[in-house]
Amino acid sequence: xxxNFTRNSTYETxxxxxxxxxxxxxxxxxxxxxxxxxxxxxxxxxxALCRGDVSSxxxxxxxxxxxxxxxxxxxxxxxxxxxxxxxxxRYTNHFILGHAxxxxxFFIWYGDNVTNVEVFNxxxxxxxxxxxxxxxxxxxxxxxxxxxxxxxxFRTIYALAQCTLDLTLNGCSSCLSSVxxxxxxxxxxxxxxxxxxxxxxxxxxxxxxxxxxxxALFLISACIFxxxxxxxxxxxxxxxxxxxxxxxxxxxGGFGAVYKGTLAGGKLIAVKRLSSDSRxxxxxxxxxxxxxxxxxxxxxxxxQGFSLEGKERLLIYEFVPNGSLDKFLFDPxxxxxxxxxxxxxxxx
Numbered sequence: 001x002x003x004n005f006t007r008n009s010t011y012e013t014x015x016x017x018x019x020x021x022x023x024x025x026x027x028x029x030x031x032x033x034x035x036x037x038x039x040x041x042x043x044x045x046x047x048a049l050c051r052g053d054v055s056s057x058x059x060x061x062x063x064x065x066x067x068x069x070x071x072x073x074x075x076x077x078x079x080x081x082x083x084x085x086x087x088x089x090r091y092t093n094h095f096i097l098g099h100a101x102x103x104x105x106f107f108i109w110y111g112d113n114v115t116n117v118e119v120f121n122x123x124x125x126x127x128x129x130x131x132x133x134x135x136x137x138x139x140x141x142x143x144x145x146x147x148x149x150x151x152x153x154f155r156t157i158y159a160l161a162q163c164t165l166d167l168t169l170n171g172c173s174s175c176l177s178s179v180x181x182x183x184x185x186x187x188x189x190x191x192x193x194x195x196x197x198x199x200x201x202x203x204x205x206x207x208x209x210x211x212x213x214x215x216a217l218f219l220i221s222a223c224i225f226x227x228x229x230x231x232x233x234x235x236x237x238x239x240x241x242x243x244x245x246x247x248x249x250x251x252x253g254g255f256g257a258v259y260k261g262t263l264a265g266g267k268l269i270a271v272k273r274l275s276s277d278s279r280x281x282x283x284x285x286x287x288x289x290x291x292x293x294x295x296x297x298x299x300x301x302x303x304q305g306f307s308l309e310g311k312e313r314l315l316i317y318e319f320v321p322n323g324s325l326d327k328f329l330f331d332p333x334x335x336x337x338x339x340x341x342x343x344x345x346x347x348x
Contacts, residue, residue: 003078011078011093014038018046018091022067030142031059031087032165034097046091052144052162054086062087097166121184123151128180131161136173138163143172244273260319268319269304273312289315 005011018037031050038044048066050059066082066089074080079092090096127149134145143163150156163172250258256274263269289306307314 004076005078007076010038010042011044012076014042014044015091018044019067019071022046022048022063030165031056033063034166041093043093044091045094045096046089047096047164047166048087048089049162049164050087051085051160052142053146053160058086063089120151123149123157125180125184127157127159128176128183131159132173132176132180135161135163135176136167136169138172143167244271261316268321270301270317270319272315272317274315 005015014037018035021035021037022033031052031054033046033048035046036043048063050062054062062084066084066087070080070082070089070091073082079090079094081090082088127147130147130149131145134147135143138144143165144161146158146160148156148158161176163175167175244257244259248260250260250270252258253272256272259271259273261269261271289303301320302318303315304318305316307316
């Protein structure tokens with residue numbers, strides 16, 4: 001969300017009229033909605049895009065659900081966006097058709113690292129480039145394509161790509177290219193990842209999921225991505241931590257504070273908020289993400305995801321109720337709980 005409007009203002013009237021028109025409209029066959037209400041500085045614009053393989057009825061249901069949830073979650077925001085598996089929905093007071101913006105970006109991955117990184121990245125890069133070319137070459141009736149490539153006799157990458165219909169060939173291609181760079185740079189060895197870009201009109205979401213015999217990659221250029229709906233995190237880090245309240249603060253490190261957060265499903269997380277005034281913010285963030293994504297051990301806290309939004313950089317970890325091991329090793333009281341047998345099991 002971005003900014004608030006004044007209650008009973010002309011913009012609110014236009015926005016309510018616009019959002020109501022979605023619920024009364026019929027489902028579009030190509031899954032792309034574009035509505036406006038009002039004029040000048042009080043104009044309200046909205047777009048929605050359904051995934052290209054979703055039926056008209058499911059598309060219509062998804063858009064209506066998105067419409068309802070945006071009203072509930074963002075009752076007085078001038079601009080808001082929401083992302084579901086089947087659709088994306090956005091409204092704003094800006095002109096949005098044909099305007100793409102590739103940041104801020106959100107990354108959440110799942111699954112373990114691949115074993116043969118070089119082979120995987122080569123296949124991944126190839127299928128992403130193929131999808132980019134095909135999707136961007138689509139017509140106004142649809143910029144949607146699917147593809148697959150075999151990595152080994154037992155593993156195949158299945159892929160899907162889609163751009164919003166208002167984008168030109170170059171706009172779609174550029175949008176997808178930006179996210180390909182993100183995925184290869186930050187998550188190239190991950191078996192599962194979602195990448196999203198907030199956008200004035202469009203952007204990209206990448207999903208890689210894997211099973212025992214095959215993994216799937218979905219590349220959807222709809223990327224209006226503020227409210228994130230995934231199987232794991234279902235709230236933004238700021239919301240999950242009650243806007244980084246002092247009551248949820250777990251500690252202060254050299255690069256920033258750590259906060260306790262609670263996701264919609266009740267799952268606890270630890271959110272590290274890097275200091276905005278750090279001169280090495282970009283470098284330290286990139287290094288920690290790359291390092292933590294490659295570390296897997298039962299005694300190491302796992303990195304669940306991260307977020308970049310303007311100058312805000314967040315690292316999302318699993319929550320460890322008892323804190324780190326050093327709190328026991330160097331505490332005169334707690335260290336009594338660590339007998340030699342327990343210490344041996346920790347390093348075993």
